[in-house]
Amino acid sequence: MPEGNELHRWAKMQTEAFGGKKVRVEGPNGRFADAVLLDGRVLREVMAVGKHIGYDFGKDRKLHVHMGLYGDFTEGTGPAPEMRGALRLRISTKSDWLELRGPTDCSVWTDEQWEALKARLGPDPLNDDDPERGFQAILAKKTTSIGALLMDQTVFSGIGNIYRAEFLFRARVSPFRAGAQMTREELKAIWKDALKLMPEGMVDRRIVTTKPPDRPHSKGPALDEEVNYVYRRKGKPCFVCGTKIEMKVMAGRNLFWCPTCQAA
Template sequence: MPEGNEIHRFAERHAAAFAGKRVHVDSPNGAFPDAEILDGRTLKSVEAVGKHLGYRFGKDLIVHVHLGMYGDFWEGEMPLPPEKGALRWRMWTKTDWMELRGATDCSIFDEAKWQALLARLGADPLRGDADPAPAFEIIAKRKTPIGLLLMDQTIFAGVGNIFRAELLYRARIHPERPGKDVSRKEMEGIWKDAKKLMPAAMEDRRIVTTLPKDRPHKRGTAEDDEVHYVYRRHGKPCFVCGATIKREAMGGRTVYWCPDCQKS
């Protein structure tokens, strides 16, 4: 599932290509039946919050997109490519096009429904207006493992499985530690780290969390097998201490950690 960094990246790219312009819109496979309502209208703005995108054509004409596990965008310069696959939503101008496939949701929200969605979401580290204080207060009262709380989009919006594993490793916190046992100082450190790592991951589609001094190749760009400390590195040695990285199921996903660097 794309994490917040990629969602915000799409918002920036699509705003640059389409916002302020009159666009053509269609739904070749018919899975977005309201597409014809938008054809010929001006896209006013694109907003990203957590893992949600909002394409604002008017106050009560906001296309909500949630990519889910399998959704993705394709983009390019004109001309339009041939229709291919389960093409749900297509938008284009004289110069640019984008296509959406496989999303969990692509539907029109009115302003009230959009605002209700925003009210349900927690603080997004990629938004300058985000206030993490309510999230800190919730976590301080919960016995729920911090590994689950970080993935709760009503607490922190945009944090997914990769960032959960890597932020907890960098903070040296075991994912099973109860939220109430994570100090305010530790949570502030995780938030600060997220605000550094997530924007950096918007530059391309790689999330790099390792420090050069900890990588096997300490100079140059991180190689693909050394971009993460623990995520999908189960059975391999920790870059820092050499212990074998562990994994287990948590909340329907797989969580990863180092048993020595992240004591329970």
């Protein structure tokens, strides 16, 4: 599933390509019948909040997209290519086009629905939100683990499975610790880490969380196998202490952690 950094990158690029322009909106083969409600309108801007993207067409009409596990965009310049495959949505002008495949949701919303979504979601590091509401939600949870809470989009939005594992490792926090056992200082450190790492992930499309001194190859760009401390490294030695990384399912996704660096 794309994490918040990728959603914000898409929103920025698509605003640059289509913002303020009259666009063609198509839903081929009936896969998005409401495209007719947006076709020929001016797309004001593209916004991201958490793992959701909103396309503002004005006059109480917004296109809502949730990528889910398999959603992805294809983008290009010049004339749009022939439509192929399970294409849900195409937005185009004479100079630019984008295609959407595999989203969980692609539907026309009202402004009220969009604002209600924003109200339900927790603070988003990439929108420079105030994190206090998220801190309070975590500290109030006497039994729910911090590893599960970081995947709850009503606590913090935009943080997915990679960032969940990596933020906790970098903070040396056990993913099994109850939210109420977290200190405010630890939560502030995680938020500060998110403010640094998530914008960096928007730029290079790789989520790199390791520090050069901790990598096997400390010079030059991180190799693909050393971009993360624990994510997808089950059974491999921790870059910091050498303990084998462990994995279990938490909040419906595979969780990775170092049992030594993140001792309970």
